[in-house]
Amino acid sequence: MKFNTKTIHGGQEHDPAYGAVMPPIYQTSTYAQSTPGGHKGYEYSRTHNPTRNALEKSFASIENGEYGLAFASGLAAIDAVLKLLKPGDEIISTNDLYGGSYRLFTKVYEDFGLKFHFIGMENADKVRNYVNDNTRLIWVETPTNPMMNIIDIKAMAEVASDHDILLAVDNTFATPYLQRPLDMGADIVMHSATKYLGGHSDVVMGALAVKDKELADKLYFIQNASGGVCGPQDSFLVLRGIKTLHVRMQRHCENGRQIAEYLKTHPKIEKVYWPGFKDHPNHDVATAQMDDYGGMVSFVTKGHDYDEAIAIVEKLKVFTLAESLGGVESLAGHPASMTHASIPKEEREKTGVVDSLIRLSVGIEDIDDLIEDLRQALN
Incomplete structure (x- = not known):
């Protein structure tokens, strides 16, 4: 089967x-x-x-x-x-x-x-x-x-x-x-x-x-x-x-790819973390063991400014600022103060979880609406 x-x-x-x-x-x-x-x-x-x-x-x-x-x-x-x-x-x-x-x-x-x-x-x-x-x-x-x-x-x-x-x-x-x-x-x-x-x-x-x-x-x-x-x-x-996991994941992956590619070319973004990029660490391993690259994307803005990261997630309208991930709706989070707040700052930052990092759970909405939402929040 x-x-x-x-x-x-x-x-x-x-x-x-x-x-x-x-x-x-x-x-x-x-x-x-x-x-x-x-x-x-x-x-x-x-x-x-x-x-x-x-x-x-x-x-x-x-x-x-x-x-x-x-x-x-x-x-x-x-x-x-x-x-x-x-x-x-x-x-x-x-x-x-x-x-x-x-x-x-x-x-x-x-x-x-x-x-x-x-x-x-x-x-x-x-x-x-x-x-x-x-x-x-x-x-x-x-x-x-x-x-x-x-x-x-x-x-x-x-x-x-x-x-x-x-x-x-x-x-x-x-x-x-x-x-x-x-x-x-x-x-x-x-x-x-x-x-x-x-x-x-x-x-x-x-x-x-x-x-x-x-x-x-x-x-x-x-x-x-x-x-x-x-x-x-x-x-x-x-x-x-x-029962709908397969059709939802297909759209999560499609939207995730387009969001990652949009962010990578944005002038305000310094780094995008998404396994589908050829320069992502162990990209070849991801290609071998995964059938696609998923709908989770993280990024940091140039300057690594904490206040700017907070301002971005607060300005989002289609993406909801919330804990968790994997729902049909798109979510945005600030790991340093939300999902990873229990990890000491010095330990977090060693692995890249800096105060300016933003994590996106890309949902299954229309991709044009998601990109427009990111555009207005970043600008």
């Missing part, structure tokens, strides 16, 4: 009760039993819920995995992965990381004895230098948020395989429409399903997909034991969102 068909039919079946084409919203916390332990596969909705199960099967299908898990948020999904580890274990992660992930790693799990190495992951040899007997996980984000750095998933998978450690990939920016990390050797794929999978800025959710049953069973246990699950209404919304 091809991807565009999987988004609609992957892992799905008509509801057995009445043949409903769309999975019903099973808004229930518990299920009737004929005798203790005698039930139809469902006991309590923290453990299983038919609507959530339908979504989890969809997650697995579109990532070419065997098992999917849905969580209350992307950070809840990451939290479950970290609970596979124990005090003294070490994790290698990119130094250009989503602020929420960095906060969870450093402000929560370091206190429980996990050790994190935040490094540039532009090549595998650099990562190998940090692997030791305590390394248990490599955490990859590609493209990274917000600098759009590209990490070679196959190369990271080779490092992980050589040392018998787990490789997890945050695939939120790319989505499985553009890249499928499990096919490239990753053990775990994570999504903030709040973003492109849901696609309409109306739900908060996280997702994991894996191929290995033993690993899946450990994660299912953690999911149930910790209880960070999503509700049936949210599950329904993301299921509905996934």
Whole structure:
């Protein structure tokens, strides 16, 4: 089954009760039993819920995995992965990381004895230098948020395989429409399903997909034991969102390309970060592992003026100044004061997240309106 068909039919079946084409919203916390332990596969909705199960099967299908898990948020999904580890274990992660992930790693799990190495992951040899007997996980984000750095998933998978450690990939920016990390050797794929999978800025959710049953069973246990699950209404919304993922991503990519090209030629712009440019770091890797370059674009103006960056995002009219990304509407953000505010300034600026950086989540509106909006804001 091809991807565009999987988004609609992957892992799905008509509801057995009445043949409903769309999975019903099973808004229930518990299920009737004929005798203790005698039930139809469902006991309590923290453990299983038919609507959530339908979504989890969809997650697995579109990532070419065997098992999917849905969580209350992307950070809840990451939290479950970290609970596979124990005090003294070490994790290698990119130094250009989503602020929420960095906060969870450093402000929560370091206190429980996990050790994190935040490094540039532009090549595998650099990562190998940090692997030791305590390394248990490599955490990859590609493209990274917000600098759009590209990490070679196959190369990271080779490092992980050589040392018998787990490789997890945050695939939120790319989505499985553009890249499928499990096919490239990753053990775990994570999504903030709040973003492109849901696609309409109306739900908060996280997702994991894996191929290995033993690993899946450990994660299912953690999911149930910790209880960070999503509700049936949210599950329904993301299921509905996934059904249009392919057509939305096609337009996100088309618009993203034109916005990036417009910004690159604008006299006020110093640098545009978008993986589709031939001079973008690891552009060849992006071309090899992605089917297109996505709808996320970051840029800095000449002079690196903080006040000018704030003035630009405040003047935008079609682009909405807001947190998050991946919705049908275009959003603009100022990472230093919004999504990455939890990262110390000196750490942020080492990776390029300067006070003048602006991040765009390019939506699916008419491209002429988006370019005109940027033109008036920049001028």
